[in-house]
Amino acid sequence: MTLSSAALLRPQSLALIGVSDDPSKTAGRPLQFLRRAGFxxxxxxxxxxxxxxQGxxxxxxxxxxxxxxxHAFILTDAExxxxxxxxxxxxxxxxxxxxSSGFAEAGERGLANQARLxxxxxxxxxxxxxxxxxGVVNLHNGLTLTANxxxxxxxxxxxxxxxxxHSGSLIGALVSRGKRKGIGxxxxxxxxxxxxxSIGEICLATLDDPQITSYMLFIETxxxxxxxxxxxxxxxxxxxxxxxxxxxxxEEAAELAVSHTGSLAGADEVADIFLAELGIARVESFEGLLEVMPLLQQVPASLDGPRRGRVGVVTTTGGxxxxxxxxxxxxGVDVVPASEETRARLREKGIEPGEGRIIDLTLAGTRYDVMKATLDILRSAPEFDLVLATAGSSARFNPELVVQPAVDAAREPGHPLAVFLVPDAPDAARLLxxxxxxxFQDPETCGDAIAAALHRRAPTRSTPLxxxxxxxxxxxLDEVSCYRLLEHHGLTSAPHIVLKVGDPVPPLPFAYPVVAKVLDSRIAHKTDAxxxxxxxxxAAQLAEAMQAIVSRVEENTGIKASEILVQQMTRGIxxxxxxxxxxxxxxxxxxxxAGGIFTEFYRDSTMRLAPVDRAAAMxxxxxxxxxxxxxxxxxxxKGDLDALADAIVSVSRLATETAPRVEEFEINPLLVLPRGKGVRAIDGLGRIAP
Incomplete structure (x- = not known):
């Protein structure tokens, strides 16, 4: 059944089921709030x-x-x-x-309630x-159908x-903080x-409401x-x-199976890439969520790849x-200095810009005409994507001197403009x-919101999850089985041969030096074992190495190895x-x-939803x-980055395999050879569904 937006947010009639006669109680508040809001x-x-x-x-x-x-609001216990x-x-x-609570989270009785629900x-x-x-609230029609x-x-x-x-109490925190800041x-x-x-389905149903211009999400899962x-x-x-x-x-518990990949793709890293690929600006702070929206409405999402963002800063307070x-x-935001052309334009207006990365107007910037002229010039300068004006103490006691120029400048065409208020200046914040x-009223929120806005990209993924x-x-899969799977997708491995433990070492089909590795699907991390x-x-050293491997592996894992993989050692970039x-x-x-045995230690990694195309791989x-x-x-x-990009695309296609379905796969390391020479898989791990 499709959700009716009208019934959800614009109902003509409501039923409050189990409402209390005491308006101070949780179950008594909705009636009181609805009457007070004029529903x-x-x-x-x-x-x-x-x-x-309640009369x-x-x-x-x-x-x-x-x-x-x-629409009915049910305020009783679970049963x-x-x-x-x-x-x-x-x-x-x-x-x-x-x-009501008392469902899946509430033990055996709750599970019975959940099943009935x-x-x-x-x-x-x-x-x-x-x-x-x-509860649910529509402030435009007085629908305060909530117990908050x-x-x-x-x-x-x-x-x-x-x-x-996902949090009920947080909607109350947003409206109370929003009122203080003048945010509606x-x-x-x-x-x-x-x-x-779900959040997604509810928001989807509201998209065509002309009174809704933007969305804030507080997400727990x-x-x-x-x-x-x-x-x-x-x-x-x-x-x-x-x-x-x-x-x-x-750091949260990663769903670690046989590979390093699981620990690198922990819960928060997954959320980062998922939200980014949907064009959703993720902020680091609750205050940033509250203050970022006016900036998002001015800064369009990037349409052509990653954007660091170039910010010009003008201030009346250097600190x-x-x-x-x-x-x-x-x-990761670039604060860039004004160009010589921009500085020359400022000097023509009698404004001394100095030579530093920021334009520090000192006390002269507390004059309306100086700040307004500076903002107009910076907002038309081609070297910037955004201009940040930093206001000192005058923002609290004389907002017309620094804040009013920003208000007036923002009405005119030019780069997006934001203001950082250094003192506690609630009147100035409401004016803006x-x-x-x-x-922004603290530096952390300022940096958080500007980065979220400038780094936001248009959605890069439209295929269903x-x-x-x-x-x-x-x-x-053991290593050799992984190589066979890779070869099916055009990826090559270093030359190798499988030897049986106890057999004499035969002539190898490739030259020494070589590496010997235990071959057993039960041993995911061979070095650790x-x-x-x-x-x-x-050949003599190879025979000794095979005996040593068998002995150490049995001592460390209890597994008696029967096969050894011998692989030609290859050097790359x-x-x-x-x-x-x-x-x-x-x-x-x-x-x-970054590959090798220290992958998790360095955590130099990036990710995308699979499959990826070549542009995303680059x-x-x-x-x-x-x-x-x-x-x-x-x-x-230089390494063969083109071949590396092709390898990333190929591995990503494994995620779409259905016969067999590949549950998890990793090449570590993948050796990047000199430009034009390709890449070579040196080790592989994988899990498949039979």
Whole structure:
């Protein structure tokens, strides 16, 4: 059943089920908030134990109502909530929001409740927000259908931002902080457990609402990633920017199987690349989420690849500007100096720009005419993508001197303009917010928001996600089996031969020196098991090495090796790791990293959703620090980066294999040879579904 946006956010009638007579209680707040906000639709109160609730007529059940409501808010405990949802479904109520908890998170009894809930929803005749949703709000029509205490706040400013949040309390934090800063919202929804409706599907249903111009997402998980992708692509088509704050920047347990790739593609790294490929600007801070939107509406997403962003800074306080510059630089934003032509134009206006990276006007910048003229010139200078004005103490006591020039300048054509307020200047912040000028009140938020806006790209992926999971045992491939799989996709490995333990060493089909490695699918990391010997010069050394490998491996792992892989030693320009793993929420991810045994230690890596094309593969190469070595660092030889890009594309295609289905794969190391000589796989690990 398609979600009705009208029933969700513009209902003509509401039913509050289980509303309390005490307006100070959680279950009593929604009625109080709706009346105070002036909701002009019909409100029906359902409470079987009372004749009246908060002075209003109470009905015994939904069936007793004079008409079917468009939207029901269920405020009871879990068991009664399920009874109410059953009745809503039977009577044809299109949407319900459920505050109740006590489902999948609540042990054995909760699992029984969850099963019953899913059975009701499976009938397909009602849509649910929740359970554990604190409610739905549309500030433009007074729909404060929420139990969040923050909505007791009077005169909340209205605006164009719609908020979707996994956390109920956070929507209250956004509106209260937003009021202080003069930032208004169109609507907010707490999605709760997303048993039915997800953030993506709810936001998707609101896209054609003309009162909604942009979106803020507070995300705890990427479940229902397919709906989030669908929403993000449609939002980009309509020019409605999306910003997200996701919990989980700290190290989380990676779904580690046999390879290093799993640890490199941890939960937060996955979120980063997923949101970036959808064109969603991810901020690092909650305050950044609140303050980034005016900037996103001015800075278009990049259409032609990665963009560092070039920022020009003008200030009346050198120390304050330096704080902002530090924070931008830490996030990969280029703070660039004004060109000589731009400085000459400033001097023609009687403004001394100095010679530094920033334009420090000192106290002269507190004059309206000086600041306004400087901003006009910088905003037309071709060397900048954005101009940041840093305001000192005058922003608090005399906002007309520094802030008003920014407001007036922003009304005229030119590069996007933002303001960093060094002092606590709430009046100046509200003045800027009212004028739609991005304003930041601490350097970390300033750097965070500017980086998120400048680095935002238009969506680079429109193909559906493949997050289907294989249920059952998988088969781990040994190294030779991995090579056979690679050869099918045009990738070559170093020359090799498999020898049986106990057999005499035969003449090799390639020259010494060689490396000997234990060959056993049960041993994923051969070096850790003592199963590798390098720089073997002749047959006698090879025989000794094979005996040593068998002995060490059995001692370290308990496994008695029966086969040894002998491989010709090859030298190249450098080593990389190329692999992919399947994320349970967003599907297969391709990883490129500096290769070798210290891959996880250095964590020099980048990733993309699979499969990738050649342009994306070349971007990945440029994003790792090891690419400098591969590209002739300090006059050294250049590696075959074209062949490396082809290898990345080939490995990414393994993710689309269906016969067999490849669950996880890694080449580490992949040797990059000199330009024109290609690449060679030196080791491989993989898992397939039988």
């Amino acid at each position: 002009d639709g019909e409100i029906f109160v359902v409470n079987p134990r009372r004749e009246t609730v 209003e007529k109470a009905y015994k059940s939904l069936a007793d109502l004079p008409k079917r409501p468009d 009664k909530a399920l009874d109410a949802l059953e009745e809503c479904e039977r009577l044809g109520v299109p949407v319900a929001t459920m505050l 899913e059975a009701i929803l499976a009938r397909g005749t009602i849509r649910l927000v929740g359970p554990s949703s604190i 205490a923050a909505f007791a706040e009077p005169d909340l400013p209205k605006g164009g931002i719609f908020v979707g949040s 919202f169109a609507g907010l929804v707490s999605v709760g457990a997303e048993t039915d409706l 990427l479940r229902h990633a397919d709906k989030l992708q669908e929403f993000a692509l449609e939002a980009a088509k309509r020019g409605k920017p999306v910003a997200a704050f996701k919990l989980g920047r700290s 304050g500007a330096a704080m902002a510059v530090d924070q931008m630089a830490l996030r 917010a009212k004028a739609g000028v991005p304003a 493949d997050s289907s999971a294989f249920i059952g045992e998988t088969t781990v 003592g199963g590798v010997v390098l720089h073997i010069a002749d 450098g080593e990389v790791l190329v692999g992919f793993r399947r994320d349970p929420q967003v599907g297969p991810l391709v990883v490129l990293a 971007e990945m190469i440029q994003e790792i620090k090891a690419s400098r070595i591969l590209d002739g660092y300090r006059g050294g030889p």
